[in-house]
Amino acid sequence: MSVKELIWLFKGVMGENAYQQYLDHHASTHSDEPPMTERQFWRDKTDRQDANPQGRCC
Amino acid sequence: MSEKYVGRGRGEAGRGDWEEDGGVLLQDPNLPSTAVDPDKENRGWTPLKIAIWVGIALLGGVSWTMLAVVRGETVNAMWFVFAAVCTYLIAYRFYSKFIERKLLKPNDRRATPAEYKADGKDYAATDRRVLYGHHFAAIAGAGPLVGPVLAAQMGYLPGTIWIILGVILAGAVQDYLVMFFSMRRGGRSLGQMAREELGIIGGTAALLATLTIMIIIVAILALVVVNALGESPWGVFSVAMTIPIALFMGVYLRYIRPGKVTEVSVIGFALLMLAIIGGGWIAETDWGVAVFTLDRVTIAWGIIIYGFIAAVLPVWLLLAPRDYLSTFMKIGTIVMLAVAIVIVRPEINVPAFSEFAGRADGPVVPGTLFPFLFVTIACGALSGFHALISSGTTPKMIEKERQTRFIGYGGMLMESFVAIMALVAALSIDRGIYFAMNSSAAATGGTIEGAVAFVNGLGLTGVNLAPEALSTLATNVGEESIVSRTGGAPTLAVGIAQIMQGLFGGAGMMAFWYHFAIMFEALFILTAVDAGTRVARFMLQDSIGNFVPKFKDTSWRVGAWVCTAIMVAGWGAILIMGVTDPLGGINTLFPLFGIANQLLAAIALAVCMAICAKKGAFKYLWIPALPLAFASVVTISASFLKIFSPVPAVGYWAQHFAFRNALAAGEESFGNAPTVAAMEAVVRNTFIQGTLSIVFVVLSIIVIATAIIATIKAYRTGGGPSAEDPAVPSRTYAPAGLIATPAEKELEAQWADLPQDKKPARAGH
Numbered sequence: 001m002s003v004k005e006l007i008w009l010f011k012g013v014m015g016e017n018a019y020q021q022y023l024d025h026h027a028s029t030h031s032d033e034p035p036m037t038e039r040q041f042w043r044d045k046t047d048r049q050d051a052n053p054q055g056r057c058c
Numbered sequence: 059m060s061e062k063y064v065g066r067g068r069g070e071a072g073r074g075d076w077e078e079d080g081g082v083l084l085q086d087p088n089l090p091s092t093a094v095d096p097d098k099e100n101r102g103w104t105p106l107k108i109a110i111w112v113g114i115a116l117l118g119g120v121s122w123t124m125l126a127v128v129r130g131e132t133v134n135a136m137w138f139v140f141a142a143v144c145t146y147l148i149a150y151r152f153y154s155k156f157i158e159r160k161l162l163k164p165n166d167r168r169a170t171p172a173e174y175k176a177d178g179k180d181y182a183a184t185d186r187r188v189l190y191g192h193h194f195a196a197i198a199g200a201g202p203l204v205g206p207v208l209a210a211q212m213g214y215l216p217g218t219i220w221i222i223l224g225v226i227l228a229g230a231v232q233d234y235l236v237m238f239f240s241m242r243r244g245g246r247s248l249g250q251m252a253r254e255e256l257g258i259i260g261g262t263a264a265l266l267a268t269l270t271i272m273i274i275i276v277a278i279l280a281l282v283v284v285n286a287l288g289e290s291p292w293g294v295f296s297v298a299m300t301i302p303i304a305l306f307m308g309v310y311l312r313y314i315r316p317g318k319v320t321e322v323s324v325i326g327f328a329l330l331m332l333a334i335i336g337g338g339w340i341a342e343t344d345w346g347v348a349v350f351t352l353d354r355v356t357i358a359w360g361i362i363i364y365g366f367i368a369a370v371l372p373v374w375l376l377l378a379p380r381d382y383l384s385t386f387m388k389i390g391t392i393v394m395l396a397v398a399i400v401i402v403r404p405e406i407n408v409p410a411f412s413e414f415a416g417r418a419d420g421p422v423v424p425g426t427l428f429p430f431l432f433v434t435i436a437c438g439a440l441s442g443f444h445a446l447i448s449s450g451t452t453p454k455m456i457e458k459e460r461q462t463r464f465i466g467y468g469g470m471l472m473e474s475f476v477a478i479m480a481l482v483a484a485l486s487i488d489r490g491i492y493f494a495m496n497s498s499a500a501a502t503g504g505t506i507e508g509a510v511a512f513v514n515g516l517g518l519t520g521v522n523l524a525p526e527a528l529s530t531l532a533t534n535v536g537e538e539s540i541v542s543r544t545g546g547a548p549t550l551a552v553g554i555a556q557i558m559q560g561l562f563g564g565a566g567m568m569a570f571w572y573h574f575a576i577m578f579e580a581l582f583i584l585t586a587v588d589a590g591t592r593v594a595r596f597m598l599q600d601s602i603g604n605f606v607p608k609f610k611d612t613s614w615r616v617g618a619w620v621c622t623a624i625m626v627a628g629w630g631a632i633l634i635m636g637v638t639d640p641l642g643g644i645n646t647l648f649p650l651f652g653i654a655n656q657l658l659a660a661i662a663l664a665v666c667m668a669i670c671a672k673k674g675a676f677k678y679l680w681i682p683a684l685p686l687a688f689a690s691v692v693t694i695s696a697s698f699l700k701i702f703s704p705v706p707a708v709g710y711w712a713q714h715f716a717f718r719n720a721l722a723a724g725e726e727s728f729g730n731a732p733t734v735a736a737m738e739a740v741v742r743n744t745f746i747q748g749t750l751s752i753v754f755v756v757l758s759i760i761v762i763a764t765a766i767i768a769t770i771k772a773y774r775t776g777g778g779p780s781a782e783d784p785a786v787p788s789r790t791y792a793p794a795g796l797i798a799t800p801a802e803k804e805l806e807a808q809w810a811d812l813p814q815d816k817k818p819a820r821a822g823h
Contacts, residue, residue: 012184013191014385016319025178042316046374048179051612053373053592054451056381056585057443058201058275058655 018045083167083787089816090808092788093166093460098801111151118144125410126215132405133214135482139399142222142478146471149226154234154467161670161678162238164459169788171244172455181245183457186464186792193452193469195385197233197444198392199582201437201655202473204282204546206481207553208648209434210492211422213412214485216431221481224432224439225474228685232440232659233448234466235666235682240449241456242782248449248662249597252761254781255668260764264661267757268446269597271654273625274750275443276590277632278651279583280365281644284357284637285545286576291350292341292536294357296573297580298350299333300380301364307379322379323386330383334573338536358637361587362630369591369622377588384585391578395479395554402560404486413518421497421516422544423645424707429696433652438477440689442658444470446593460794468796483553484546490514490523491531491540495549498642499542500730509541536569544644551575591629595621635743640736641713641729649700650747653693657758660689664765671769672778679769690762697755701748710748717741 001009011017019041026035036044085092121141125133158164172183184192209217240246246254249268253261287293307326315321340346352360368376414420415427423434437443448466456462484492493516494502494509502509506525513523532540535555540548555571563570596612598621603610609617636643663686670679703709706716706729717740720728731737772778791809793802809817 009187009191010389011320012188013195013389014319014323014382015192016317017188018179018182019317021182021184022178025176025182039316042311043374045179046312046372046378049373049378052180053589053596054196055443055446055593056384056582056589057197057199057441057447058279058437058586 083165083785085167085787086789089789090791090812091805092791094799094801094805098804099799101801111148114144114147118148125218129215129410132407135399135402135404135406135486138214138218138406138478138482141218142475145222145226146475149230150468150471153226154230154463157231157234157467157678157681158460158463161675161681162235162462164238164462165785166458166460166791166794167788168459169786169790170241170456170459171453171783172457173788173790174783174786175244175454181454183790183792184455186457186461186794187796189452189455189457189461190465190469190796191389192455193447193465194472195388196447196451197441197469198388198473198476199437199586200279200282200547200579201441201443202477203480203550203579203582205435205437205652206477207484207546207549208423208496209431210408210481210484211412211420211496212415212427212431213409214406214481215410216415216427217435217481218478220431220435221439221474221477224435225470228659228663228688229438229440229444229474230467230470231681231685232442232663232666233444233470234462235670236445236662237448237453237456237466238459238462239666239669241453241459241462244783245450245454248445248665251449251669251781252661252665255665255672256761256764256768260761260768263757263760263764264665265597265601267661267754267761268658269594269601270750270753270757271442271658272590272594272597273628274632274650274654274754276365276587276594277629277636278644278647279590280358280361280587280629280633281636281647282545282547283580283583284354284361284633285543285644286547286551286580287352287357288354289351289539290537290576291347292337292569292573293576293580294350294352295340295346296330296333296337296577297584299336300330300383300577300581300584301376303329303333304376304380304383307383308375311379312374319382323382326379326383327386327390330387330577334570334577337573338569341536354637355634358630358633361584362626362633364584365587365591365630366622366626368588369595369626370619377585377592380581380585380588384581387578387581391574392476392479395483395557396475398557398561399479399482402557404482404557404560406482406485407520408485408489409519413516418705418708421493421501421512421645423648425649425696425699429692429699430649432692433649433656433696435477436652436655436659438474438480440656440659440685441473442655442660442662445658445662457790457792458788458794461792464795480550480553483557484549485553486556487549487553488523488527489518490521491527491552492549493518493521494523494528495540495543495552496546497542498544498645498730500640500642502542504539504542506539506541534565534568535572537572544642546644547576547579550579587629591622591625594625598625632746635746638739639743640731640740641743646710646743646747649696650750653696653700653751654754656689656693657697657754660686660693660758661761663689664762668765668768668772671772672780674772674777676773686762690758694755694759697751700751701755710744710751714741714744714748717744 019038022041023035117140121137124137125141172181175181206217249265252264303326307322310322418426490513493513502512506528510523510525551572554575555568558571559568599609599612599617636647663682667682667686699708700710704712706713717728717737721737726734728737731740791805
């Protein structure tokens, strides 16, 4: 495993690629609406977490 | 590659359809196959493969022989690592594959919820290796670090056997099944599945049980932190600093550089290291000692107030950044510890079975090996809490059905390995010190002299504790005293500090490593406390909402605050009770934690069994039924002992009545309680503990009984209705395991060759 892949993996586990994932999804749906900006996306993400809490284990 | 796949039509009531895809799946002829051809995948046993597996089996066998049969004066820690890893590999390759082939039969031609419900946010297909990390970070917390430490009082062998065999036959099976069934149901939660499969009574009992179990789990986790921080100015300062650090990270991510998660985590980590080092300086100043030396009751109140505030603040400000920090620390420290154990290879001189393995009066946690070993070590072997994570969050991100084996079963094996490392760390410290740290203050009096007299009086072979050993270690780790630092966390911290100082920095660095380990555990636990309170609040709002509809609106401030307050009051009361308990707190409460966690596992396995039965998979029903039977026998008998045992140290009610009778007889002190007030506290605490035991066991028996009824019903009719989402053909492909097989690589290459506009959207590279 190369260093680049390790960094990719680590960032993925930390959740950093969420915006890119969203952009990819948005592009694939061929929507006419422009995607959220990075800032909007992360706000939206934490706001959604406010309404849908995720457990953390013991 | 334009083969058409036509599955068998759906039979009545899903009967006999188990092995197929539950419907007609027509694949897009313009795309490469969405599943590897089983004939290509199965290339038989080559001599090299056979040699590798024989080698793994031999190494595992030799390691187990060293641990269980040879049992020399000392045992090297490497045998634990080899025994665990070899057994995991064999179980993963053979048993989990058996479950996959015979029971679950995942079908890669079927789209997962991440594909057919894709929204780019919650439902987002995620690379399997990334998701493995995500899932592991969500399931692994302080549990596997604490339980094995406490169970070390019985010797090294019982804990080792249970952690390793428990995970491969029970814990990993539970996680795998729950994840798979939730994925087939669009990522539904365990509670929703229980309601669907077991009906209203079973479903409601499961929900109530989950809610009460969450309260007790949060309370006892918080108690572990309180015990680790009590009378420790260094620990209090550095752990308190995590709050401003998290707030800073939250603001940074919201306003300064949104989305730079790794960057902010690295900054947060650096600040955390500064907080640990700063704690050492503060603890040496008079004012620092005066300000940050807090007694346990004050710290408990601090955590209660913090828990409430954290649960009502917006997620971005405190919870999300703390979670990033916790994930960062978790992965970093676990990798570091694994490397350190392999390099340092500590020698362990604890007997395989200690004097307490056959008795019920162990000073760390009371009770006989059966059933109490199996509830003391819950996380790491079988943890019901995982069912809440394995249903819901992770299934919404799985890319292909066959990946559930790697993520569900494999993720739990990794947690089990963390438990083995914690056990090794705890075993590597001197036994006399171990008992001095883990016996309650009621036994040791909290003083070095008291601890030495108590431990040497236990009559343990080879244990001769000198007072200097305790005072030197306390100085080395930068604490006032290490006597009666119960709860497991400080013991593990000493173990980690001893191993790490062998690698970096020597004895001079021990204080740093000790506080690093305390910080690491406190961080996990506080994250679990925040998140647990929040999740429990939503569950409560949802339940109350059935009667008062306004409560269903989770953005309604008043409702949110009221429900948060109820939840915090619930665990806060138990926490305060544990902190002020004259009998020592953690050793009376910890069995309740394990029982609660395992009862949740029994509930999850019962739901899985009912699902399998409705699928008509009776031949392999033993796969969930076997761990279910074991978990039920263990937890129900442990609960019954806690409720009915006439031995006061074991039975809550025996203790309750012994103290009540003593009070009625006008005695002024009794057992470990020196005053009338303390005696009254014991009466009160044992009443609450005894009542909780009854509530848990009754709710769980209801759930298990409804599951058995559902299973028998399904058996009579040969199956039952399926609550799965309808099958949708997949339009994407990814390999199943960590490393792609040659057949998988070939198929991946075909997908990679597709023109850009035909490629499915997926995260990752």
